[in-house]
Amino acid sequence: MAHVPQIKIPATYMRGGTSKGVFFRLQDLPASAQVPGAARDALLLRVIGSPDPYGKQIDGMGGATSSTSKTVILSKSSKPDHDVDYLFGQVSIDTAFVDWSGNCGNLSAAVGSFAISSGLVDADRLPQNGMATVRVWQANIGKTIIAHVPMTNGAVQET
Known part of the structure; x- marks a missing residue:
């Protein structure tokens, strides 16, 4: 029996405030999911486990x-004077729907840390120790x- 080939996509499960989410770098997504549309939504629904009628x-x-x-x-920002572009997708639990219309303030608190840790912020903008500013x-x-992100010995201080 032939199976569809599996794909590996780097991702990080992170907490920001009282929310948790799966974080991706745009460049790590399959080409079809790097642009808005059905392929991106289908991938995120699959990762989250939706729709689940139970x-x-x-x-x-x-x-x-x-x-x-x-x-x-x-992703690295396409906007001047910004470090990263941030897209938030609220995934429905019981229906096949991803809402792209809003923001999650809680997960916004984790965006700077993820951006730095995943190499999306230019290293010359990051202090070895102190507070990094991520636009x-x-x-x-x-x-x-x-976002203001504490740094210790060149790494995000997450504790």
């Missing part, structure tokens, strides 16, 4: 609540977010 998301990374059924896609373009709502 509301459990057992077959995915979603946690069966609206605060744990979230995705983030980051985030929140593409869903067209707003700038300034």
